[in-house]
Amino acid sequence: MNKCFFNLQFSYRFYLYLGLLASVVVGAGEYLLHFNPLGVAGEIEMLLTVPVARARTGHFLAVIGIPLYFAGYYGLLNLFRSSHELYAKCLFIFGTLSFTVGGIWISSRYFGIVVLQKTLNTPNYNYFLLQYDANYQILVWALRILVALISVFYILSILNNRFGLPKWLAEFNPIILLGMTISTLFWWKTVGVHITPIAMNMTHFIFFSLLLVFSKSAQFREQ
Numbered sequence: 001m002n003k004c005f006f007n008l009q010f011s012y013r014f015y016l017y018l019g020l021l022a023s024v025v026v027g028a029g030e031y032l033l034h035f036n037p038l039g040v041a042g043e044i045e046m047l048l049t050v051p052v053a054r055a056r057t058g059h060f061l062a063v064i065g066i067p068l069y070f071a072g073y074y075g076l077l078n079l080f081r082s083s084h085e086l087y088a089k090c091l092f093i094f095g096t097l098s099f100t101v102g103g104i105w106i107s108s109r110y111f112g113i114v115v116l117q118k119t120l121n122t123p124n125y126n127y128f129l130l131q132y133d134a135n136y137q138i139l140v141w142a143l144r145i146l147v148a149l150i151s152v153f154y155i156l157s158i159l160n161n162r163f164g165l166p167k168w169l170a171e172f173n174p175i176i177l178l179g180m181t182i183s184t185l186f187w188w189k190t191v192g193v194h195i196t197p198i199a200m201n202m203t204h205f206i207f208f209s210l211l212l213v214f215s216k217s218a219q220f221r222e223q
Contacts, residue, residue, distance in 0.1 A: 019072015032058025
């Protein structure tokens, strides 16, 4: 029984570490795609000032790292399913859906940079801008809805967990962490200009880190 317990513990923690790695790899890629030392511009306008060569490197980093997020949410499924399988499965489903949508969006950014920069100040610019906004930027709203659904089932999973995770962890759900990350632009701008362009990845870095720290201590108490 102990052997099975330790295998299960390794399993979910291994996948949570992959989710944490995803936040670092995709975060590095998105930083290269989006960062502007002059500050955060609009979600499309930011593409006009990014060096194309830097963006290309960021594109490949982000695309390579996205599948690791699926592994991270599989770790959450393994962690919470013993307490409430339905909530755990919903958390996994909405997590994988969110990063499927997010992966499609992030993969569009490099091409958006190339097209919009090359057509700037030409008659075709507004056409390409509107097409990008209508077909790719709209995915950000779908992603935000999915993150809100992730947060609901994460809160329910934390409140119903049977292995000692502190209930206050429910307050540190992805939608709240995302809002806190973006809000740094208003109360800590020197840091905000760096982390806001990678807000979703910063959110998940904190999210997976907290779960790794407290799930370890919770399992230790249960043991």
